[in-house]
Every structure is written in C-alpha cells, then in structure tokens.
Amino acid sequence: MADAAVPVLRRIHHVAFAEEEGAVLVGRLRELFGLEVDSEESALGFVERMLPVGECHLQALEATGEGVVRSSLxxxxxxxxxxxxEVDDLAAVLRHLEDNGVELIDRQPRRGGGGHLIAFAHPRSFGGILVELVEASPSVPS
Amino acid sequence: MADAAVPVLRRIHHVAFAEEEGAVLVGRLRELFGLEVDSEESALGFVERMLPVGECHLQALEATGEGVVRSSLxxxxxxxxxxxxEVDDLAAVLRHLEDNGVELIDRQPRRGGGGHLIAFAHPRSFGGILVELVEASPSVPS
Incomplete structure (x- = not known):
C-alpha cells in the first residue's frame, strides 16, 4: 500500500567491518581485488577508511585505541x-522510526564521516543488525 | 599498479542477514521502509528472500529447520x-584467490539462489567476514 510517510532507502551507503590495528584486511582487499581507499578519517579510538564498490562503499573500521570499535571487537x-x-531526510526518518517503536542510539542526526548526517538505530530493533542511516551532505558527493 | 589478473568486484550483490523462523525482520522492514521481497526460494533448512535496495539487495535468511542458517544463529x-x-568470471576469481592463499569453502562455482553461480570464501581469509562471490547468470537479470 502506498504511504507517503514511509521513507525510502535510496541505496546501501556502506557496509562496515571492524578489524584490529594494522588494517590487514584493507591491505588484503587491495592485493586481491585492487580495492583502493578513497577517504580516510581518524575518530576517537579508530580510523575509518572508505573503499568504493559499485554505488556503495566498504567501510573499514580499524581499532587504534579504546573506543566503540575496540569494544565491538x-x-x-x-x-x-x-x-x-542512505535516506533523503534523516530527521524525518528518525521521527518515523521512533513513532513506530524503533529504539534509536542517536535520536537526532549528528555529523559523521565524510561530513554526512548520520544516526544509528539499536540492533535490538533490527534483528541483531546495527543499522546506520545517512543523509549525504550536498558538499560531499559520496 | 594496474594488473590485468586482478579481478574487479563489480558491485555489492547482496548483504545477508540471518533470523529465526517467522521472518519478523522481513515484515518489519516492509512496515518501516516499504521494502518488498522480489524473490523467495526454499533451501535445506532455510528460506532465502531478496529485498531490493538501490543496485543491491538485502538477503533475508530465515531458519526453518536444521542447516547452515540455524547453526549460524x-x-x-x-x-x-x-x-x-558480483564478479565477471567466478571460476577465474576462485583460481586467483587460491593462488593468493585464500581459503575457499567452495573451490568450484556452484548453482545458488536465483540460478547464479556462487562460491563462499572462509571468514578466516577475510578478517572474520563470510564472503560470497556471485557470477550473475545471464538468464536472471538480478
């Protein structure tokens, strides 16, 4: 049933994996498949690298200190x-999800990697999947 | 460095998740985001459903009996x-991976969901990620 209020997932923006310091898998993906890092940012306790695949990216999360990535590992x-x-209007999507009983980790959009607006929903609300929603900043094409 | 022998990952063909019998998350994704199942197949101990998102699919693996999905759960x-x-020539990619020390679960392409040729590599060779490679069958556009 068409419902104008149902937000559209435009695409899988990225699929993230976590690994220990040294980023062995990032190096291995370059050797095996020629995957290149097209952006790299440091955050609290981890380095985030984006590797393009088709219209998506793989996101490599390398634990470099204490933080969310190391604790996940x-x-x-x-x-x-x-x-x-990727969604069009993240604030509206978060309202929609809360109205439908989804437990949010971020109840408001915040600035994430690449300058995009991001928010995470709790895996309890998505069958054990940690789900991130991204509203791409117009200034950063990826 | 350009190397003609390095296979290209054309796109993320799908991202799979596993859930218990009842496919609660598939229903929830329809309610929350309007995601629809565009194909469904039964295999030994599980049902596989494909939900399109952009150029990729989510693949829902519902455990319906004993098998690889239930044991993963x-x-x-x-x-x-x-x-x-997705790759162009799966047999060639598997040879390339073996030549480079990757441990394969399937050393030869086999017929998988949607009639595509598929093979899995062992998570030990990909930093804990279970990696599937898909050569799309020309008869099935997805």
Missing part, C-alpha cells in the same frame, strides 16, 4: 559491523 | 551473516 570479534542506508 | 545470534560481491 572484544565482544564479537572482527568481521561485519554495521550496514548503512 | 546458534553460534553468533541473529544479524548480519555475509556479504556477496
């Missing part, structure tokens, strides 16, 4: 970490 | 399960 080991979907 | 709980990349 301690809890669950290395591997897939979260999936991010 | 028992080991790791529900959530992200694997990521699949």
């Amino acid at each position: 301690a809890r669950r080991g290395p591997g897939l970490h979260h999936v991010a979907f | 028992a080991r790791r709980g529900p959530g992200l399960h694997h990521v699949a990349f």
Whole structure:
C-alpha cells in the first residue's frame, strides 16, 4: 500500500567491518581485488577508511585505541559491523522510526564521516543488525 | 599498479542477514521502509528472500529447520551473516584467490539462489567476514 510517510532507502551507503590495528584486511582487499581507499578519517579510538564498490562503499573500521570499535571487537570479534542506508531526510526518518517503536542510539542526526548526517538505530530493533542511516551532505558527493 | 589478473568486484550483490523462523525482520522492514521481497526460494533448512535496495539487495535468511542458517544463529545470534560481491568470471576469481592463499569453502562455482553461480570464501581469509562471490547468470537479470 502506498504511504507517503514511509521513507525510502535510496541505496546501501556502506557496509562496515571492524578489524584490529594494522588494517590487514584493507591491505588484503587491495592485493586481491585492487580495492583502493578513497577517504580516510581518524575518530576517537579508530580510523575509518572508505573503499568504493559499485554505488556503495566498504567501510573499514580499524581499532587504534579504546573506543566503540575496540569494544565491538572484544565482544564479537572482527568481521561485519554495521550496514548503512542512505535516506533523503534523516530527521524525518528518525521521527518515523521512533513513532513506530524503533529504539534509536542517536535520536537526532549528528555529523559523521565524510561530513554526512548520520544516526544509528539499536540492533535490538533490527534483528541483531546495527543499522546506520545517512543523509549525504550536498558538499560531499559520496 | 594496474594488473590485468586482478579481478574487479563489480558491485555489492547482496548483504545477508540471518533470523529465526517467522521472518519478523522481513515484515518489519516492509512496515518501516516499504521494502518488498522480489524473490523467495526454499533451501535445506532455510528460506532465502531478496529485498531490493538501490543496485543491491538485502538477503533475508530465515531458519526453518536444521542447516547452515540455524547453526549460524546458534553460534553468533541473529544479524548480519555475509556479504556477496558480483564478479565477471567466478571460476577465474576462485583460481586467483587460491593462488593468493585464500581459503575457499567452495573451490568450484556452484548453482545458488536465483540460478547464479556462487562460491563462499572462509571468514578466516577475510578478517572474520563470510564472503560470497556471485557470477550473475545471464538468464536472471538480478
């Protein structure tokens, strides 16, 4: 049933994985498939690298100190970490999700990697999947 | 460095998640974002459903009996399960990976969901990520 209030997931913006310091997998993906890092940013306790694949990116999260990536590695080991979907109006999507009982980690959009507006929803609300929503900043094309 | 032998990952073909019988998350994704199932297949102990997002799909793996999905749920709980990349020539990619020390679960392409040729590589070789490679069958456009 068409419902104008239902937000559209435009695309998978990125699929993130976590790994230990050294970024071995990033190097391995370059060797095996020629994947290149097209942006790299440092955050609190981790480095985030974006590797383009088709219209999406892989996002490599390298734990470099204490923080959310290291604690995720301690809890669950290395591997897939979260999936991010691009939406048009993140604030409206967050209201829609809260109205529908979704537990949000970020109740308001915040500035994330690449200058985009981002927010995370709790894995409890998405069958164990950590879901990120991204509203691409017009100043950063990716 | 350009190397003609390095295979290209054309796109993320799908991102798969595993859930218990009942496919609650598939229903929730329809309610929250209007995501629809555009194909559904039964396999040994699970049902696989494809939900298009941009040029990719989410793949929902619902455990319906004993099998690889239920054993994954028992080991790791529900959530992200694997990521699949589309390649042009799967047999050549598998040779390339073996030549470079990657441990393969499937050393030869086999027929998978949608009639595509598929193969899995071991998470030990990809930093804990279960990686699937897909060579799309020309008869099935997705």
